[in-house]
Amino acid sequence: MNGGGKMRMMYRRWVSSLVVAGLPWVGMTGEALDQIRRSTDKILAVVQDPAMQGPAQAVVRDRRVRSLIDERFDWGAMARSAMGAHWKTLSESQRQEFSGLFSELIKNNYLAEVEGYSGEKIRYQSETVAGKYGVVNVVILTLRGTDVPVSYRVLQKESGWFVYDITIEGVSMVNNYRSQIGAILQRSNYDGLVAKLRGRIAENKPGPPPAQAATENEPKATERKP
């Protein structure tokens, strides 16, 4: 009985420390965390903007979100890290080609992810910084009642902190791509990888289904003509 009481005391302390750590506004003045939060808020504001709803606005909305993602992600570092040891073997033009395709794939996916946003809460928890590198920890409270831990790995440049990896529930995105790319390059070659990437991007173009997209592109085309 006594032991139980003691455990409960310990537990309460543990719980309250968790609660305190979970409050985003308590002592959280980290620069990297702030910048991640600001970018995320801006992106979610665009997605939730009543004036930006509906398929007619999809093109504008996509463009805005893309440019907001570009402001916070370091695609070069991400591509280099995903390539791992193979990066050294690539020519400059291959590196650029790969970085472009790779960032396109991630952006499309990120876009689909935020388009599906339905009011999940984000708890900004902590940041740790060592020199130019840092980690920002957040928890996403999903609508099904589970908490998903997400970490942004960030890198400091002149204009701020840039994301070069996202880890969700212990799964690093860049590591995941690196292992895929490694396995693909083992069996095939750079051209095979690029062909595969192009195929994946074409297959999963975000946005409305083809029939809708066609009607939607028409006004855009006429817009451009004059």
Add this chain to the structure above:
Amino acid sequence: MRNVLRMTLCAGLAVGLHAWGSAGETNDVVELPGIGEPAGAAHAAIVVSDPLEPVNRAFYHFNDKLYFWVLQPVSQGYAYVMPSAARRGVRNFFNNLAMPIRLGNCLLQGDGTGAWVECQRFAINTTEGVIGFDDAAKRCWDLPGRRADFGQTLGRYGIGPSIYIHWPMIGPLSARDSVGYVGDYFLNPLTYLVTDLPPSVGIQAYDTVNDLSLRPDEYERFKQAAIDPYLAMRDAYYQYRRSLVAGGAGGATNDPVTSTR
């Protein structure tokens, strides 16, 4: 039919035990050049041993078709008629029922706090939470659940994940976690509450459909983001399990540096 299930499980056990012999040597954590980070922050990549890849890929495609042809339409229809609050309740109910798996594994991992939390959660959720439909322990008592399973316990004992197996119906498991899966099967009260195969399979299927209905599009998005979905899932599985083993029942750790398994 029941024998088929048993045989599958036994086969899994046999493969798992066999694979233990080679555990450790094939799953070394290697450091790959990252982007010039300080040494301590370097990402540890996992090299997965996948000698069964052709078979695994076939099962992956089977599961993929099963998802798109059966599970997804059924779960969408189910979500349409069933409000999400009720679906969350069903999920909580199954979760609460499976408490012995977590309690047992917390104990096996020497995690007294975790075991105590699981006991408290079960007591609260079974009463205040109306036989488990409401996760009152988390909502009102700030007692979030633990994630503990037998594969994780074996991992904490120092056993490496060993070879990758993409099981039909079940999905990705390492050889170690396949053994864990069998262990958890025997710790699950459902195994003893429902002993006839058809209703037992029915309940399992219902649990799966209910769970899928709460995370629609998750699999589709995962697939879309992948260059090769089979490889992506294999790596994600190993990374996820590695962090669960490193973090213990307290939960996954997001820090690849401290995750060594």
